[in-house]
Amino acid sequence: MGVTKTQNFKEEQNKVAVYARVIAHPARVAILQYLLKQKTCICGDLVDVLPLAQATVSQHLKELKAVGLIKGTVEGTSVCYCIDKHKWEEVRDVFFNLFANPVECQDKCC
Amino acid sequence: MGVTKTQNFKEEQNKVAVYARVIAHPARVAILQYLLKQKTCICGDLVDVLPLAQATVSQHLKELKAVGLIKGTVEGTSVCYCIDKHKWEEVRDVFFNLFANPVECQDKCC
DNA sequence: AACATTAATCGCAATTTTACGATTAAGCAA
DNA sequence: TTGCTTAATCGTAAAATTGCGATTAATGTT
Structure with a gap:
């Protein structure tokens, strides 16, 4: 189960x-929004922005990375994160595709 | 925690x-797609369509209902489900709004 | 009333998710 | 080298999710 x-x-x-x-x-939404807002790469000040411990933020970043939505490049002691434009658009299209379907139920129950 | x-x-x-x-x-994606495909309300043949037990399907329907994406009206012994057009469009817009943000990182690291 | 059909709910088990302190690893600075 | 900074990983705990058999509730049928 589970x-x-x-x-x-x-x-x-x-x-x-x-x-x-x-x-x-x-x-993770907050991370994405923050990365979108910054037009440039930001170097790991995400921990200061989010109301979570460093370990937790790192874990969320890992999940976003696993899907490919963000990438991180080492920059000295810190890591520079940014959104993967290609993946971002792919994910966007998947959602667009789902919601492109119109809701057309003509029955009395709706 | 959790x-x-x-x-x-x-x-x-x-x-x-x-x-x-x-x-x-x-x-739940399958349920939504099925309801979208059917132009008319369907009356609970979802259990036959999905590879899950009746109790499990019922639980997924409950979650979709809780968010308001679908509604069910009792029709005799069965229940007629359909997508809530208004909510569907609201959810769509929330995603559209998120993905409307362009990815524009000009740094060398991206 | 007795029975059948359908879907919701209950109870439970297994797994996954979320969160964080502690530790580790890697790079820079003195 | 020693120390500092930053981020990943480890280990653990609590909670949420997923799934289903069994039961219940509601309605229709005979």
């Missing part, structure tokens, strides 16, 4: 789920 | 997270 039966669903459904999952936490 | 520190984040960040969370499972 295991999502991934293999029983279509690849696209799993893709949506994986991408949704990674932004399904306010801290 | 507790998301919701109160420490901005309302919009939590909103994105909540909406993302509800579609962060392939079964």
